[in-house]
Amino acid sequence: MRALGRKKAGLVLGAAACVAALGVLTGCDLQEDADLERGEQLFTQKCGSCHVLTAAGTNANIGPNLDYAFQEARAAGMDQDTVEGVVQQQIDNPRPAAPEDTDVYMPPDLVEGEDAEAVAAYVASVAGVPGIEAPRFVAAEFFATNCGGCHALEAAGTTGAIGPSLDEVLPGQSAAQISRSIVDPEAQISPGFPQGVMPNNYEQVLTPPQLRQLVQYLQQSAGGGGGGGAGAAGGGDG
Ligand code: HEC
Ligand code: HEC
Structure with missing residues (x-):
């Protein structure tokens, strides 16, 4: 057979x-x-x-x-x-x-x-349609769809709590650190959070330029601007 x-x-x-x-x-x-x-x-x-x-x-x-x-x-x-x-x-x-x-x-x-x-x-x-093009990658949308269910990020309006709040943990981290946390979540486990929960296949899902865009987006938006004043959503606390 x-x-x-x-x-x-x-x-x-x-x-x-x-x-x-x-x-x-x-x-x-x-x-x-x-x-x-x-x-x-x-x-x-x-x-x-x-x-x-x-x-x-x-x-x-x-x-x-x-x-x-x-x-x-x-x-x-x-x-x-x-x-x-x-x-x-x-x-x-x-x-x-x-x-x-x-x-x-x-x-x-x-x-x-x-x-x-x-x-x-x-x-x-x-699939296989002649001339079909790759979508424009929008980091904020990708985050909201794929990550926001587990991670809070105010700029994306997500409140997931299975993983750490990225507004809390990302400010001050380098692009390389953030990138590594995304493609290799097991490399370093955030204290107090479970191992093996975050998907470990983002390196396959994202092309290298997409990963860079996502990391840049996180750096700029986490913590409401990450100190770089990158134009996160203005103000608005009750
Ligand atoms: C864990 C990896 C994996 C995932 C996840 C996966 N596939 Fe596959 N897929 C394969 C492999 C391996 C084959 C080849 C099977 C074979 O050798 O016949 C395959 C074959 C196929 C084929 C046949 C392609 C052909 O050559 O005729 C289609 C269609 C397909 N997959 C669609 C999907 C769709 C739709 C999903 C999501 C619902 C999906 N696959 C998820 C691994 C995967
Ligand atoms: C199913 C839930 C889940 C999904 C989906 C998920 N994560 Fe995570 N993530 C976690 C958990 C749990 C941890 C903490 C454990 C660990 O470090 O692996 C974590 C850790 C992290 C860290 C490290 C935080 C720190 O302490 O420095 C980053 C960065 C991160 N995730 C980003 C992302 C991004 C970006 C996506 C989407 C591409 C994503 N996560 C998708 C659950 C998830």
Whole structure:
């Protein structure tokens, strides 16, 4: 039983599901209404640590590059709905990696239900699309989405308390220190906080320039301006 056989089976299944839906709906486009923005967010969180996808700005190489994976298929005429079916199939039922790579596999059930639909619809809308560009990286948005659930930072309006308040701990730290805390959270554990909670894959999720932008943003905004007067949100304490 080869992985390739499974791949073919997945493809056919995905297409068959579309055809079945056709009877009732105007097409297999139901999921095109799925929230693409949410799909992108979920992709960045759940998939970006393993896959390159230009449109999402992810650049990890543990799994296949999804732009390459679908470029040829698209060029050969595979339409967006079929790509969507293939992605959904892979999420629901990840193919085992090649037998010789037992340490490399895609975990099942990373996202489920509507979330899986949103991710599949999003990937299908961008993967391997000619001329697709990487998103403009906005450090404040990245922080709010990816870090703010665990860290308070007034400038970003986040109040997470699983990790230290960055307004409290970052002022006075160098860019190198902050950068290291982000890519290698285990290197030095903040006193009083749990080890192994902060994700340790940001070096894969972020490109080096993105990481620099994020660190710069944190340096400038933590503690309400970090002493550099970097134009943090003005005043406003009750
Ligand atoms: C832990 C790493 C990891 C994560 C996280 C991950 N994948 Fe994968 N993915 C892989 C690997 C490894 C393969 C190759 C499996 C194989 O060898 O058949 C793969 C294969 C795929 C494929 C098939 C590509 C092709 O060449 O046909 C798709 C599509 C895919 N992943 C989408 C996703 C999506 C969507 C997510 C998030 C919900 C995700 N992956 C999360 C590791 C990962
Ligand atoms: C799931 C929760 C979680 C997420 C998500 C998370 N962190 Fe953390 N972070 C922690 C915890 C817990 C600690 C303290 C333990 C440690 O040092 O590893 C920490 C520590 C840190 C530190 C070191 C603080 C100090 O004491 O100097 C920095 C800087 C940091 N995180 C930045 C970030 C950034 C930036 C992101 C997003 C890219 C992020 N964290 C995402 C939980 C999280």
